[in-house]
Amino acid sequence: MxxxxxxxxxxxxxxxxxxxxxxxxxxxxxxxxxxxxxxxxxxxxxxxxxxxxxxxxxxxxxxxxxTTPPQFIELTVPTTAPPSPVPPARPPDPTTEMITLEFKRGALGVSVTWPVSAAADCATWLREVLR
Structure with a gap:
């Protein structure tokens, strides 16, 4: 034993x-x-x-x-007014000059239209897309 x-x-x-x-x-x-x-x-x-x-x-x-376990602490969260609804986008004015970009990759096709006045923004966006 x-x-x-x-x-x-x-x-x-x-x-x-x-x-x-x-x-x-x-x-x-x-x-x-x-x-x-x-x-x-x-x-x-x-x-x-x-x-x-x-x-x-x-x-x-x-x-x-x-080492005591955490306890529930009730907090009051101030309520904020709901955001105002976004007005619907207006269709572009046909008299304004536009930049139109069309991409196709396989079955996916994308068409983007930018006003010429925002050409710099369009170029920035295009650089990001083509990365």
Missing amino acids: HVNTKQRRRHSAAFKAEVLAACAETGASVAAVAMAFKLNDNLVHQWRRGRGAPKAPGVASKVLAQ
Whole structure:
């Protein structure tokens, strides 16, 4: 018969606080922290839930305060007036000179019309399309 003579380890409140502080860091996983401190991750989870957590005031209590789950906070959002409806686009004036671009790629065809007065905008748009 095999008898386990290994005694349980006892950890100080300062050590537990250090482990819990490492768990509270952004991006830290409990398993990785436990492995780094040569602890079982289930033990660290128990400490985070409060069982066997450090009782000393100061750093330990701050760490426990950081590990409490977030709570719902109700906020009132000011309502704004709904945006005014956009008037329908007017068809271009046939007397105005227009730039017409037509693209075909396979079965897809696109036709774009720009006023000559916005030729610079048309050139900028065309450069982006052709990239």
